[in-house]
Amino acid sequence: MRQFYLCTAISLVAMFASGNMAEAQNGSVDDKVVEWRRHIHQNPELSFKENQTADYVENILKGFGNIETMRPTPTSVIGILKGKKPGKTVAFRGDMDALPIQEETGLPYASQVSGVSHACGHDAHTAMLLGTAATLSKMQDELAGTIYFIFQHAEEMYPGGAQEIIKSGVLKDVDAFFGLHVSPSLPAGVIGILPVGAASTNADGFNLTIRGKGSHGSMPHLGIDPIVTGSAIVMNLQTVVSRNISPGEMAVVTIGRFQSGNANNVIPETASLGATVRTITDSTRTLVADRIKAIVENTCRAYGAKYDLDYVFSYPAIQNSPQLVALARKAAIEALGSDWVVDAPRMTASEDFAYYKEIAPICFIILGVGDGPANHSPKFNLDEKALSNGVKVEVQIIKDYLN
Ligand SMILES: [Zn+2]
Ligand SMILES: [Zn+2]
Known part of the structure; x- marks a missing residue:
């Protein structure tokens, strides 16, 4: 933990010393990410019922000015950012649904919905992907290609939202899919690179x-x-x-x-x-x-x-592409430094992110959110300081893939 604060302090000093505006603005994006995450955390919605969450996300995306939005299903949202130069199409996916679990964290911003909570951290996935979209929307001139920000519904309930969005046909031009899940199995802010091949079961x-x-x-x-x-x-x-x-x-x-x-x-x-x-x-x-x-x-x-x-037969194993895993590792090291990037063992949990491989190669990684109860525990919580690293890595992966 202490190492994390130290690194943050150093990077803040370096950021202002270099006068890099894009980096400086990232400070406010980090604050927004926490604000968005807490709003979603307080207002959780179950799988296939993410109506308010989808509206909330779509409004924020529209506020960035240059991101087109679409609703491929009633409760999913895709934001599309077209770079000024032609190129490939890359998608990053964050899931938005909560679980039928009564929250027991005692947080001041705990769920306001009885019996429903974000015990898997999808509130953080949504907020980080919004932060990534906010950051990249300011870099449109330097981007070659198109970015799809997939705010997916219903990961937690089979048959899952991924299959519905795939069936809608809106993703057929995507050349690569990336996704990220928060996990208390790693220290806050550490990126875990999952194996090539089966990254889950x-x-x-x-x-x-x-x-x-x-x-x-x-x-x-x-x-x-x-x-x-x-x-x-x-x-x-x-x-x-x-x-x-x-x-x-x-x-x-x-x-x-x-x-x-x-x-x-x-x-x-x-x-x-x-x-x-x-x-x-x-x-x-x-x-x-x-x-x-x-x-x-x-x-x-x-x-x-x-x-x-x-x-x-429920969700298949995520089959991580060797090329995309190599790219993600390099991007994470570039964004955070090698001390913050580790090899993570295969997840025993399952994920409907696996289905995007029907369209193009996929890569799933994890973000440590500090030592605490496992995902799906009523006491599941995350260290919000990790979210900034998640956004940095998502941005870097997308930039590296396109440019
Ligand atoms: Zn879950
Ligand atoms: Zn999950």
Whole structure:
């Protein structure tokens, strides 16, 4: 922390000493970013319901004077800044939705909406991207190409906002997508460069209902026991990863829910199981799903039970482009210095940013926001001093990509 204040102080001195106006103005952009973030934080809106947030963002973008706006879906906003020179098209994405979580931070600017809060930091993503747009809107003359600032709705709720915006067709000319997520896993203001290839996991899972035949517990021969069937399925599923997946390849199958019965002397009619499944490649994703389906089907058949299996393919893994990761690393070092840039391990969380790869190469990075409770905790909070670094890096990545 102390190092952060020191560096900020040094950069402020250097900024005024050099008389660089663009840098000097960044001071006020930083203040605005905090102000925007707090407004959004106090007024959180759930996925697909970001109406006021989208209006707020669109009005601010319009205020910059040279950014066109569009609403590809009712609650998403895209700002478009065209440089004075021709060139490529680059997009930076920030998500805007909050979570159905009652905030417990005790902050003076805590959520004013009961049961809804920005426990994943999307308020910061939105505010930083506005700061990035504000900064770049003053550099229009020196920009070669076009910038799309994607203020995306509904990241937190499958099928997610990214797919809707992609389907609207407005992003078809984009040549590269960048995105950033705040994380308490790194010190405030530190940029984490995620791996090339899978930067997150395919986040799938299933819900299974086993339908047996109820009976008295003392007369098991008259029933079909869904608990015994389910137990056999749980044990057989332990071989999906251990006997099918190449050692060194990452895969997880976790049965996190197994519910059945409510009396000690009754064989129940049904059992209900739920699982999460994580993989990093398409081929393993398919293989694991196929093995799970085969084990469920054949174990139920062996025990004489029927079943309903709802296998859910959710957000795919983010596949980071090697070229864009190299560019992001170089830009982050250029913007902040190498002390502020580290290699971050693959995220275990999932992100619908992954879908933008259907259009063009993508790169996702993380911004440390200081030690604290994890994303989605009711006590999740962030050190706002990190936001300035986030804006600097976003601006540098966009400039480096275009010029
Ligand atoms: Zn989240
Ligand atoms: Zn998030």
